[in-house]
Amino acid sequence: MKYWYKIVLIMSGALALTLAPAFAQEEDEAPTRESLIGTGLITEDEFAAFEDDGLSVEEIADQVGLKAEYMEMVEGHGFHSYAFDFFVVSMLWTVMAAALVFLMHLGFATLETGMTRQKNAVNVLFKNVFIISIGIVTYALIGFNMHYPEGDWIISNVFGLGSPIADLNAGLGGTFGYGGVGLAMTGYGDFIFQAMFAATAATIVSGAVAERIKLSSFLIFTLVLVALAYPIAGSWHWGEGFLAQLPTGAFYDFAGSSAVHGFGGFAALGAVLILGPRAGKYLSGGRMRPIPGHNLPLATIGVFVLWFGWFGFNGGSVLSAEPQDLGLVFTTTAISAAMGALAAMMTSWMLLKKPDITMALNGVLGGLVGITAGADAVGPWGALFIGLVAGVIVVFSIIFFDKVKIDDPVGAISVHGICGIWGTVVLGFMVEDISIVSQVIGTVAFCGFAFVVAVVIALILKALMGFRVSPEEEEEGLDLSEHGEEAYPDFGKVTG
Amino acid sequence: MKYWYKIVLIMSGALALTLAPAFAQEEDEAPTRESLIGTGLITEDEFAAFEDDGLSVEEIADQVGLKAEYMEMVEGHGFHSYAFDFFVVSMLWTVMAAALVFLMHLGFATLETGMTRQKNAVNVLFKNVFIISIGIVTYALIGFNMHYPEGDWIISNVFGLGSPIADLNAGLGGTFGYGGVGLAMTGYGDFIFQAMFAATAATIVSGAVAERIKLSSFLIFTLVLVALAYPIAGSWHWGEGFLAQLPTGAFYDFAGSSAVHGFGGFAALGAVLILGPRAGKYLSGGRMRPIPGHNLPLATIGVFVLWFGWFGFNGGSVLSAEPQDLGLVFTTTAISAAMGALAAMMTSWMLLKKPDITMALNGVLGGLVGITAGADAVGPWGALFIGLVAGVIVVFSIIFFDKVKIDDPVGAISVHGICGIWGTVVLGFMVEDISIVSQVIGTVAFCGFAFVVAVVIALILKALMGFRVSPEEEEEGLDLSEHGEEAYPDFGKVTG
Amino acid sequence: MKYWYKIVLIMSGALALTLAPAFAQEEDEAPTRESLIGTGLITEDEFAAFEDDGLSVEEIADQVGLKAEYMEMVEGHGFHSYAFDFFVVSMLWTVMAAALVFLMHLGFATLETGMTRQKNAVNVLFKNVFIISIGIVTYALIGFNMHYPEGDWIISNVFGLGSPIADLNAGLGGTFGYGGVGLAMTGYGDFIFQAMFAATAATIVSGAVAERIKLSSFLIFTLVLVALAYPIAGSWHWGEGFLAQLPTGAFYDFAGSSAVHGFGGFAALGAVLILGPRAGKYLSGGRMRPIPGHNLPLATIGVFVLWFGWFGFNGGSVLSAEPQDLGLVFTTTAISAAMGALAAMMTSWMLLKKPDITMALNGVLGGLVGITAGADAVGPWGALFIGLVAGVIVVFSIIFFDKVKIDDPVGAISVHGICGIWGTVVLGFMVEDISIVSQVIGTVAFCGFAFVVAVVIALILKALMGFRVSPEEEEEGLDLSEHGEEAYPDFGKVTG
Amino acid sequence: MKLIKSIIKPFKLEEVKEALSEIGIEGMTVTEVKGFGRQKGHTEIYRGSEYTVDFLPKVMVEIVVPDDIVSKTVEAVVKAAKTGKIGDGKIFVIPIEEAIRIRTDERGDGAV
Amino acid sequence: MKLIKSIIKPFKLEEVKEALSEIGIEGMTVTEVKGFGRQKGHTEIYRGSEYTVDFLPKVMVEIVVPDDIVSKTVEAVVKAAKTGKIGDGKIFVIPIEEAIRIRTDERGDGAV
Amino acid sequence: MKLIKSIIKPFKLEEVKEALSEIGIEGMTVTEVKGFGRQKGHTEIYRGSEYTVDFLPKVMVEIVVPDDIVSKTVEAVVKAAKTGKIGDGKIFVIPIEEAIRIRTDERGDGAV
């Protein structure tokens, strides 16, 4: 046994040597100066210039070949070749933005892990890996075509049944004809960017229900949320459903303060209400005992990564590389986040006498959620204002929910739910042509629907299989009880 | 109370259903084959091709509509539409680079936290969240227009008072006319990229003064540095001030070895001198006791993230997507960082008999700081040389400062200050047309100014409100004394 | 001594003031309306439009200057200016992708650190910093020109001796002529993207041999692998060597399931066989005791970062910004990773009764490695299938290697080696025009060669200087024995 | 004086502390320990392999009290720490000869 | 009854535990400690400066046993923990007055 | 022989160690503990809510010495650990019956 690898070694070596001999490379018919110029792809002058640079005829032929290849590629876009380069840049931005939104899931994973206790860290991480994975797969299977029914409604403007995605590059899917200036990407670009969005809503819930939810129930809860509820609600607005056609004027939510964050925050609220607070948080006699997160550097990593990813979340929602919007959206996003942080720092410092890092982090996120609805619709001063208020709101909101015994370990309800409402509704007051009434209707539709769906699924799961772990499992920690694993088996340990 | 949510639930559900009915979608006037071809936007052949692909007249009309929209967008750039696509790519790169430079703040936050003690981790993180936030906000309020006075000087070529940014997309701000090839971005692109730079200088200081500086004093110190000192100094060089007009030839500092890193490093030196070393570092009898950082994986994350972000820092400083420069800058940046790491590893291994990870990390950073001034001016071999020397310098420099009792927990003075000088001055010897004299003048101006400003603010703060925490607070750790919070409340703890 | 800084302070201040005086700015010859229109760069109408916007003649002249500059830049690309904008976007994507692949080294560093014990964390981090650094430097010195011999073979189609890179922007290196549609980047772009790839193979080994390999031997091992073995093998396929010319049809491996991951995984296998398992893993009586990694949040960070970076690894391998391929590659990459995670979660849950986070993480990586060979050749359903099988395989493979006492702390052999084979070979069955025989030959060539080289170097190193640390050093941990440093000196410690 | 060394379940610490406060005990020293006893350890899993963790987290509370309140103290701890399930822990009573308060140099019962 | 307090090298814990099981000892309490003794500490390095770490990681095993098996227990620990190299550690035997099992209120030898 | 068990403030450990070295004591065992006593805990804050941390970090130093140097040792510890502020800690002296050096099987005073 011990020496079996020697045999493999010798055999592989022999094989590699056997395979090595060079195979004769076939030569193409030799090109000439005339044949090249005859193609019309190179002028006499250009040819001469190449010769001056010392290129041989073969090498010049290669260069002409490149031009032919390029022409073919552009012509492949047919009627749409007029916008070829703009389309290429925009598509590049779309997939980069998709990658950035993907990275937000690292942000959520580390933020949530850092803000909860050590004994539940593996559980939080596992849920986050699951969410992004199931999100992408179900979005391909049904979500995408449910989110964007393209007129294919079951209940008109409210619900379209999704089918698996087909070859999205087929037909116009790979050209500028797919969506033009307003959606300058290929079909796959559209899919992947939206797929990364889809899982976000579920991730938001994950933090709020952490440290006590039963893993299997959570997985099913997530599945329903991400595969059905999110695309259905999304179709009302981005899928050109009823919110895009309100008589009071179309609902406006640029990148999803309500459609994504409000949705996630209120789904979290619904789940938390059914779940109840963590054991040990509320003591007898109405006293409350905070349960500090176990790793604040990890939580801070999470917030920086989320901020970074948000440039893709908001910036990518321009849906092309249109430079004026891109610059504005990056600027408003950064300013609102920064101002949210400063406002939350100052508010918590004045209110609580100590500068609280967790409030600063939530201030960043509040500012980001707040600006998401109007990142392209307000200027830097609007962003400053939205961030400022969001940073103040988030502090009071977190304290409020703690008071009324709605236990949310990471502050997701306040950050995503409350600041999501703020950012959406305020646009009715700040931006001309955006109707306050439409904003309120849209916000209520998203938040209300998410809340109802969450409560209903949670109640069903509770009845069928239990929604919460047993007190013993909660005491022991979900890492050991659900996973039989520890997050840091080495730290301060005598023995495994 | 317990059931209030059921009411909300029912009401929301009812509301959602009420809102759902589909509103009739209005139809546009039906287009025809003739009307479309009549627009001149589609040829007969193209029309026929679409028909062959099975598109209906309505669908073809949509495609023609896209073309019209695109044309309008390009024409919106007026005279500058000739460079539309190049401008779009360049602007995309600018905002991406801004996001990368933003991420460097995560790098600094984790590096600094990892290199200091557990009991000060929250404090370090808090400062880093504050710095980037105040940096962005003050840069919008006064920094940007102070940094680039556009001839609007108070003291000619030395000092221009900043005003809040206005609508930067106005006028030519959203077109190629804003800056052309040399600054191919919109006004907001310019702002956001420079804003991310601004906070860097202050962040550099943060690490050097960690574990003993009073939080409130540090916040004020940072505010002055980032809102006033950095843009003033920056205006001398990038704002076309006196350093751009030296009689010996313009000072050359591509992305800021001196203008950002030297500035930050020497501001750190000034602050550290007033502050004094951490308690316990220098024992009686002249002995020195190192104070190891508490989390070297975190510090390593920081350095990798900084290296990653540096591609945006240096690459974005091309200020367009000009492909030749971009490739060169990425290459020199990577080679110098890599060589810096190898050099520091070998130097510390030979010198100290052990391969020290913290020295390797500082070698990476030294190489990055070193190449920053000339990333577009030297080739790969120049980069190899600059990185090699930077990696050696940084090791000796850190040991030197430790010896002379200038206590810098993260090595910021050596990495940013000393390697910043190295990278700037050496260009005078390596690159034709760069004057040694100008390089020395520029370096001294930035480093000297930063040092003086830091010392002056520090002395004022010391007199007014104290610059350092009390020995008891330092002993207890700033997390508990300043924030009343712990970074890892769970680890190895019996009870909260 | 104490006051020396005051002198510096005063002197610097004085110097700064001395340098400050404004130098008179020289004026250019004043332009006129006629002179500008005379350049042919601006029409009368355009001039008038500018005047309407309130621009002065000087300002209009500036705008005309920008146009001239732009024209010059485009014309600088000579014959290739037809593809200027596409080339610019593609090059931007190449360097961005290089940065993303660079970031994968952060992913590897944190994954490997998290999956090993605390007492070896510094050692793992040090190795990772070394690998990327030596990788970049040696790739510049010999690797690049060995990897792409451009016909300059020593042994035809098998081995070309590398030389240091010259000025890669020279000649056609900075234009579209360098590589055309199929390689739309500058020479430096090509270099930096490939350089980031090169170090990956060695990094893969690093995790498998962790916790027992002698540092100095590992550094030499890595050096040989990255500087010689990887580019030689790579030349067979990407360097147009014999694998690109098989009589059965060219071997197909889009981004390197075999050429990078299989190579790395089998090099790891070779090294591990010579090294033997970690002390304490296999107890007397054939029992096995798992050695849990010390920081699973860190490991999870690693996997998310790797997934993020993989968008650059696969997406960048399109070698241009061709939008159809880009969208497809991002989509297949994401779907395969997601499906790999789900499959590994379910497999380990059913098999082991507990949902194991480390298996979920390896499932993500298995899916990513699997799709790497065919990311542009299969559609979303192919990706789903490849990921699904990879996620199942990886679980069984890890358990298998553990059983046969091949101790691989991070699962690198299974993830990179086994899933690399899977992803490469399956293409022969899934994609028309890809020959099963060629796929098998290519896979065997890469994996076999890597294995043989690894075993040979390992045996030589073992004979010359020892390949493994002493049992005492292993027991104490490599951090103390090799580096004299601890990763977390503060945690749960009474005193340093 | 006696040293009362109790090994208890970690989540009972708070209750034990309160029970002791109620009977007027103002000082104690707590250590995190690992216990091995009749209570079986649990099984963990890692990368496909199960293994047993024999040592369970416990908390050791050390209290020095004058002889006359030893039994009252022991009773208080027993009452507060008991769950009735295996693994509740032990109390050991150890004679001590002298106690000194560092701050004041006080000795004997007055020092604790 | 006696409290047998042993300070041993950490990697010997497993062997000591097995040796004790073999002679029928079913309970023990383990603490992570730092030891200072004849065995010198080691030198670490940080950013170019060396410094000595005086305290070495050790494990303290506390076992309460009836008087009659004290010497057997001590021998078992000595045998299992010995490497013969400096720093192997110490065993201290301390008299105890009473032992109580919290779960059952049992006292004396039956409680351990 | 006696076991001298001192609970001190963590930052005094270095000084205590040096004081003990000076009087020729070559061995000791140190444990990180949490103390509860007259010294009040501190208030922490988390997400807007204050809470009290009752347990303060302390260090327990255990030293076994022959009977004749007990008082000298106690004095050395008291002197080195005293700050005069509340919370300085306690010293408890406990009789021990036997000490064994694992490496050599030495017993009694020679073992420590």
Ligand SMILES: Nc1ncnc2c1ncn2[C@@H]1O[C@H](COP(=O)(O)OP(=O)(O)O)[C@@H](O)[C@H]1O
């Ligand atoms: N002989 C002993 N000596 C020291 N500690 C013991 C002894 N027996 C038990 N312990 C401690 O008491 C804890 C509980 O003991 P165990 O036998 O599990 O349950 P119970 O006390 O309910 O019978 C153990 O985990 C261990 O820490």
Ligand SMILES: Nc1ncnc2c1ncn2[C@@H]1O[C@H](COP(=O)(O)OP(=O)(O)O)[C@@H](O)[C@H]1O
């Ligand atoms: N007098 C003592 N009191 C308490 N613990 C001691 C004493 N002497 C040694 N120890 C503990 O025993 C450990 C081993 O002692 P050491 O003198 O290094 O080796 P050895 O026991 O082989 O002579 C020390 O690290 C310390 O934890």
Ligand SMILES: Nc1ncnc2c1ncn2[C@@H]1O[C@H](COP(=O)(O)OP(=O)(O)O)[C@@H](O)[C@H]1O
């Ligand atoms: N009765 C006691 N039993 C055991 N440890 C005690 C006792 N009283 C105090 N301690 C320990 O001594 C430490 C200091 O005691 P404290 O009462 O706060 O101050 P002081 O010793 O100055 O009066 C406590 O934190 C605790 O660890």
